[in-house]
Amino acid sequence: MKLPFRKELEVIKPYVPGKPIEDVQKEYGLQHVDKLASNENPLNCSPQAIEAVRKEAENLAIYPDGNATELKKAIAEFYGVKTTEVMPTNGSDEMVSLIAETFLNAGDEAIQADITFTSYIIAVNMMGATPVVVPLKDFKLDLDGMANAITEKTKVIWLCNPNNPTGTMFNEQELHDFMKKVPDNIVVVYDEAYNEFVTDPSYPSESYKLYQKYPNMIVMRTFSKIYGLAALRVGYSLAQEEILQEINKIRKAFNVNRLAQVAAIAALKDQAFVKKVYELNKEGKEFFYKAFDEMGVSYVPTEANHIYVDVQRDCNEVFVELQKRGMIIRPINKTFIRITIGTMEQNERVIALLKEVLGK
């Protein structure tokens, strides 16, 4: 059978999600399995979002509002921006694809870090464009290196701040210095999936409105992380109306489902929940720093809800050993694993198991 698969697919490696908890339970005959692999929210989501979903379940036969009018309004009001500058999507992941489809042709270049969020490279390759991958420097995005990689062919630059999986950030000054070097006909995607977890005061302030200063910038955020709505798939971007109007031409008509729209509105209102998650995450990361310092294990201080740890053993081996013991983490690269910061109980458990596995 010879089907006409697009040649771009040849270079694309599929996203490999972590094993679901149920599979690990079955495979190893375990009662209790924790998953600290996908940067999910250990406190689930706001009870108000759950209540909104319950109510909206009455309307499952009805298509969602394709314009997500109320959600746009809620986000616009929350930030004090225009509704025409807001675009909700099916997770911010959908926006990554929409941006690639809107701006990239075969032969164009898109600059990104190595290592960063995996969706960017898939979206770029699918358009037949060329990913230009700039290695991290001290686990941070090498913004000078990325600026130096700009050529006539560059159409898009992906910035992830804080970066997944390293949890590192660049500060306000570094961002502005970088933007000075970027011609304004290049689209800069500023992905802030984890911004709400940042504790470093030098982080770019009021970054949601950076697109007003830099009209070539698209700011991406999500309800999947601090708001805990990953299952519902809802993210949003803030950008100039002119950009969003073009992207809107190719957006699927009903990309954000009914339950997601009402849950996101309710979640946004419950900032007390957001604060609770932030505090728990802060406590968790400090716990990890102390534990790893005591174990003599090196890690990268994080501004996100996950921590990048050098286990000085093959990361896949450590992943399997932890999995056997009912703990799912993410092996990333060589000797590095990424652990999502969980409840304090989960954090203590992963440390105890790591001590066992690493013989510390």
Ligand SMILES: Cc1ncc(COP(=O)(O)O)c(C=O)c1O
């Ligand atoms: C940096 C980054 N951006 C975007 C996303 C996509 O999030 P979602 O599609 O759930 O909004 C993720 C998810 O892990 C991420 O880590």
